[in-house]
Amino acid sequence: MHRHSVGAYLLDSSSLESDLGVLVDDQLTMSQQCALVTKKASGILGCIKKSVASRSREVLLLLFSAVVRPHLEYCVQFWASHFKKDEDLLERVQRRATRTMRGLEHLSYEERLRELVLFSLEKRPRGDLINAYKYLKGGCREDGARLFLVVPSDMTRGNGHKLKHGKFQLNTRKKFFTLRVTEPWNRLPGEVVVSPSLExxxxxxxxxxxxxxWVTLLRQGGWTR
Known part of the structure; x- marks a missing residue:
């Protein structure tokens, strides 16, 4: 509520802040960031459809992975969507992209993801796990020591490097990177967690x-390879 000024000029207050291309509001809901990203990605996808004659999956998948999906995943460890409507908004871009590929038009969205070996934007564990590895095993271990609490190896089963799931009072916190990555990290096999390099x-x-x-799609779709 404080009014800031530069000289004699009063500065207007704002409930939205842009930091390194990410829009953050005062409620940390990230809905406006999702809308902005969807608009950018949809515009690029539209340009591809108009300017590229080929509809082969090899060409379009390469273009989608190179110039469209990066917008949907840029810094997502920070602004992961909190609401189903925002997740659906982002997912709609990938739905459109996969539908335009020749030979996949008759398939459901889940089947198209299977054919293209793509993950739903609603579940993006890969980026979270890679960043967790950097904080826990890579060059950011000093920061990781402040972000994560590792459970002693003699008190765990499985990979021996499990993270303690922190407590929180606000429902918004459960979407934060340090909390949502705990479960997928703890499920990794031990030989994966102790990998000697990021690559x-x-x-x-x-x-x-x-x-x-594959297991998830088989259970959901009821089909076999």
Missing amino acids: IFEACVDKVLCSLL
Whole structure:
């Protein structure tokens, strides 16, 4: 409520702040950031559809992965959507992109993701896990010591490097990176967690997530390969 001024000029107050391209409101809901990202990504996808004659999955998937999806995932560890309506808004862009690829028009969205080996934007564990590795095992371990609390290895089963799930009072906190990454990290096999380098960790995580994707889609769709 304080009024700031520069010389004799009073500055207007605002409930929205832009930091490194991410819009943050005073409620930390990230809805306006989701709308902004969706608009940018949709515009780029529209340009691709108008300027690229090919409808092959090889061409369009490459373009989507290179110039559209990065907008949907930029700094998402910070601004992960809090509401279903925002998640649906982001997911709509990927739905449109996969629908335009030749040979996939008759398939459902889940089947198209399976064919293209893509993950739903609603569940983005890969980026979270990679960043968690940087904080816990990589070059950001000093910061990670302040962000995460590691459970002693003699008190855990599984990977031996599990994280303690912190307590929170505000419902918004459960979407924060340090809380939502705890469960997927704790589920990783021990040999993945102790990977000697980030490159090896990424390759191992891709294998784990791909296997989980197949199992999930098979259960949801009721079909076999």
